[in-house]
Amino acid sequence: MRLLCQFQAHRFGVELDPISGRIAQQPYQKNNIAVQGYEKTNLPEIFFDLAIGNVPFGDFSVADKRYDKNKFKIHDYFFAKTLDKVRPGGVIAFITSKGTLDKQNPAIRKYIAQRAELLGAIRLPDNTFKANAGTEVTSDIIFFQKRDRIIDIEPDWVHLSKDENGIAMNSYFTQNPDMILGDMVIESTAYCFDSTCKTDKTASLVKCEIEEGLCALITN
DSSP states (O other), X not given: OOOOOOOOOOOEEEOSSHHHHHHHHTTTTTSEEEOSOGGGOOOXXXXXXXXXEEOOOOSOOOOOTTTGGGTOOHHHHHHXXXXXXXXXXXXXXXXXXXXXXXXXXXXXXXXXXXTEEEXXXXXXXXXXXXXXXXXXXXXXXXXEEEOSSOOOOXXXXXXXXXXXXXXXXXXXXXXXXXXXXXXXXXXXXXXXXXXXXXXXXXXXXXXXXXXXHHHXXXXX
């Protein structure tokens, strides 16, 4: 016997680039695709069940009166604004650079922790997006579930710790090393030494590991 369940979802999208935005509008003509900056959107508050995105990264802020006092960098701003858009119990699934979880200053992680529970994270090798985006950067897929109220809490993942090789990273990954899809190493960059996730596995194998990691998060 096969049981089929149909449900209707209202989809909203935001894309800054005009060309990418128009492309996105074509297959989703019955949905709302805003071709503008996230800070200029007028999306409803406490409304969405799920938010999925690949947040922009940069050492700059955007002008949004509601959040200007926090002085968020753009990637942190996307997390903060989205937390206000999803309903209690709603889930945020974002791809972001490792800086969100690994940077020394824990302020944004504490801000998020007070408003959402960390469901889990998967650390991706630095070459994951090289083929289609031409970039090599260690990235994380992070899953949060919004709390029903702001609480004063500071879980372990707000802070960093060191792995067995003495490499500093988010405590979530030192406690869940199987969620790192590669080896954390220290490399010299243009400005300093920094940690990165390396692998010599093929893209198809990494894809399988991502799927396995997602299944592990769901079952847990």
